[in-house]
Structure formats: structure tokens, C-alpha cells
Amino acid sequence: MAPTASIRLGDKDYPLPVMVGTEGEKAVDVRKLRAETGYICYDQGYGNTGSCESAITYLDGDNGILRHRGIPIEQLAHKSDFVETAYLIIYGELPNAEKRKAFGMLLRQHAAIETQMQRIFEGYPTKAPPMAMLSSIVASLAAHYPDLATNNFEKDLASFELAAAITISKVRTIAAMIYRYQKGLPYVFPKQDLPFCDNFLHMMFTEPYKDYVAEPEVARALNMLLLLHADHEQNCSTATVRTVGSSAANLFTAVSAGICALSGPLHGGANSAVLQMLQSIYDEGDDGTRFIAAAKQGSKAGRLMGFGHAVYRNFDPRARIVGEACEDLLNKLGIKDPLLAIAKKLEEAALKDDYFLSRKLYPNVDFYSGIIMRALGIPVSMFTVIFAIGRTPGWIANWREVAANPKGRIYRPRQIYVGPVKRDYVLMADRP
Ligand code: SDX
Secondary structure (H helix, E strand, O other), rough: OOOOOEEEEEOOOEEEEEEEEOOOOOOEEOOHHHHHHHHOOOOOHOOOOOOOOOOEEEEOOOOEEEEEOEHHHHHHHHHHOHHHHHHHHOOOOOHOOOHHHHHHHHHOOOOOOOHHHHHHOOOOOOOOOHHHHHHHHHHHHHHHOOHHHHOHHHHHHHOOOHHHHHHHHHHHHHHHHHHHHHHHHOOOOOOOOOOOOHHHHHHOOEOOOOOOOOOOOHHHHHHHHHHHHOOOOOOOHHHHHHHHHHHOHHHHHHHHHHHHHOOOOOOHHHHHHHHHHHHHHHOOOOOOHHHHHOOOOOOOOOOOOOOOOOOOOOHHHHHHHHHHHHHHHHHOOOOOOHHHHHHHHHHHHHOOOOHHHHOOOOEHHHHHHHHHHHHHHOOOOHHHHHHHHHHHHHHHHHHHHHOOOOOOOOOOOOOOOOOOOOOOOOOOOOOO
16 A cells, blocks of 8 residues: 555645655655645755655665665676766666767767867966866856757757767866866877776876876776766755756756855865865874864864765765775775875774764765875865766766656745844935
8 A cells, every 4th residue: 555644734634645766765745735735844955855756876875775777886886987887877777888889989089178168277276276167167068069058958958968978078178187277287188099087097197208007906996986976866966956957057057066066075075175184183193083072072164074974874885885995006006095094093983982873974985085086196186076077977867857857847945934024114324
């Protein structure tokens, strides 16, 4: 028997439909509540509210489960790669050999940034926040590819395959160019014969007279890192992309808005905050004890970065995978990073501490990812940019669900007004 719900307001009961997802998630459908009762629901930050039906990613925060189009993240992390997982997330199925080849070709064909777009970089101070540069330069794709960004769902869906490939490929190239621009180095152009991650590392680290050729384990580590960030249900930046997309804004514009949302330290900025936290613990000669004591004071500023999650009340499955990959990579590269030892001590101490256990605070994807990126030679300032490259397929897939939904509506939440009640205008200032 399908579950039912009703809400009693005063002395009247109002029956409400119940929705049940394919994984058994249940929701009370309140779409008619306001029309029938005049009441709205209140859920600050929407932590208990479903904004959409989506078939892309399933996340069970209590049991630490994450699946993309039904496939567990653990299997994808160990058997797939970033480009194949991006295809799965966007198109719903793993690509066969022919589709994988065609997708890879599109990414390579559209890897370069045209000369006119390159001029945008010169308008930024070299010390500009990389995410500020990334969001605005990605937004400019709508100006450079207006036929793919008409702000008309039907037209933009008709050219979606090309727009999606351009977005994934050029976000990666723009990221590498931002790095080069900020270091005062000449741009390195993509190579048609290099795979996605190898090309990114080539564009980042090639020196004037020495081509950078990524070691297989380095390219594999970056591949896994991007794959693990590819999508994550209705997180802050993905919800932003859906909100912007719901106004019929084009894909490039919506992804640019997602980059802006991701830049915040409570979201995508956490990976660099973790590294800064570990470095300060190391510089102070602390073993993490003082830091953990401070983190338990509950102030947002003193939090243990890379710990806790808005959804996971168990281990973030990605954190386990990144933690293992981190140790493996450092061993393979023969790197002894003292920050890894501090991170492991912090994790061990926190997971024995009732403050964290009682609040179900476990390491999240950001806790170890920064140490891997540091081992790859990526500077802390670029950590969130790497997260953005990884998350691009998820943003694209979610924009497509919004654009393709014939019953979709513009996102327009309501509010509870708590400002001044009606009052008259009184001239306060002596006007000339
Ligand atoms: C990402 O949503 C996603 O899916 C995001 C993401 C993705 O892939 O897109 O997974 C990526 O954003 C991971 C999270 C990265 N952020 C951090 O690591 C920053 C540190 N963590 C937090 O600030 C916090 O845990 C959040 C923002 C992630 C979650 O915040 P919530 O769910 O709103 O938790 P809360 O603020 O309600 O905290 C509940 C309690 C509070 O204590 P009490 O008021 O009950 O006494 O837990 C405490 C908080 O003070 N708390 C922490 C803590 N996180 C929460 N205390 C110390 N250290 C922390 N990290």
C-alpha cells in the first residue's frame, strides 16, 4: 500500500500525496499546500526539502552510499576514468567503444581557447582568485559560442552534445591557462594526442624547453580525483546550476554560477582550507591536539576543515577512496609529506572524540584531496579549481535535466517575512 500523509492545521486535516523514489526515499508532496491552506513549508537551507526528481546520483548519507546512474562510486573509482564517468553522468549509460571514442574526440577538438578569448585573461591582476577568473571566463563562453547559448531550451538542447563537450574541455584548459597566467608563464596549448588529464598536466607544467609528460600514476591519481568530484546530488553548487538553468539561461552561464557557488570555503573551498589548517598545525609544531580542542568550541571559523558534511552522517565514501589513493601515490612517488602524518593523526583523534562522534562528523572528500594535489605539484590556490573541473559533468547533467523537463518550473522559493509591518513614509531628511 502506498504511504499517505496528511497535515492537521487547526481542526482540519489536509491529505497530501507521498512520492517514493526508486531507492525508497519518501517525500511529502507539498506542491498544493499553499493553494489549499495558505501555509508554506519552512526549511532553512533546504536540508530537508527535495527541489527536484533526478536520475543522476543517489546518495544515502546515513549509510555512506554514493552511486552515479546506479553504479557505486567505489566501482567507478577503481574501474572507470573521469571521461567515461562524465559520459555516464551526463548521458545515463556507460559509453561503448564507439561512443567513448567520439566523446573523447569532441573533447580534444575543443580543448583550445581561441585568441580572442585569451585576451580576457589580461584583464585580471595576476593575484586574482583563480575561481573568480574561472567563473567569469567560463561565463564568456556564452559570448563566444552564442549559437550554443541562445537561452532557448529547445535550441540549446539541440546543440547540447557540443556545448557539453566544449564546457568540460574548456573549463580544464582555462584552469591551466589561469595557472600559467598567474605564474607569468607562456600558455601551453593542448595536444590532440593526449588523454584528458595528461593534457591538463601538460598544459600546466610544461616548461619552455621541456615538455611535461605525466607519470602514469600521476595521471591516474588526477583522473580518480576528478572522477570522485564528478557529481554529488543536490549540493550547493549543483542546486545553483539548476536554479540558474530553470530561468532558461544557457549551459555556460549556469555552469559559471555553479563555479561561483563552489568557491565558498564551506563548499568547494574546503580542500584548500584543509591544507592551510594542516600547514598551520605543522608550523606550530602541534600534533593536532590544540586544533581539535579549538574546533570543539563550535565556532564556524575554528572548524576542523574536511570534516563533517551536510548529508553524510557516516564516512563520505569518497574520503576513504581518496585517503587510500593518497597513501598509494605518495609511496609510489617516494614522497614523505609530514602533512599526511598530521592528517592521519587528526582523523584518528577526531574519530575517538565524542564531540565529533556525537555529531556524526567524519572526514569528507576534501580531507585528503589536498594532499594528493600537493603531491601532483598543484598549488593550494588551484585546489578548488581542480574541484570545479571534476564537478563540471555533474553540473552539465543537472542543467540538462532542468532544460529537458517539460513540466519544469522556474526555481522561486518563498519566505517568511520578519521585517517591519506596514507603516507610512515620513520625510526624515531635510531635503534641499
Ligand atoms: C563539500 O553538499 C555536498 O555534497 C558538498 C560536497 C560535494 O561534493 O559537493 O560533498 C563537497 O562541500 C564537502 C564539505 C566541505 N566543507 C568542509 O569540510 C568545511 C567544514 N565542515 C563544515 O563547516 C560543515 O560540516 C558543513 C558545512 C560541511 C556541514 O554543515 P551542516 O550540516 O550545516 O552542519 P552544522 O553546521 O549544522 O553542524 C552541526 C554541528 C554543529 O555543532 P552544534 O551546533 O550541534 O554544537 O556540528 C558542528 C557544528 O558546530 N560541526 C563542526 C564541523 N562541522 C559541523 N564542528 C567542528 N568541525 C567541523 N568541521
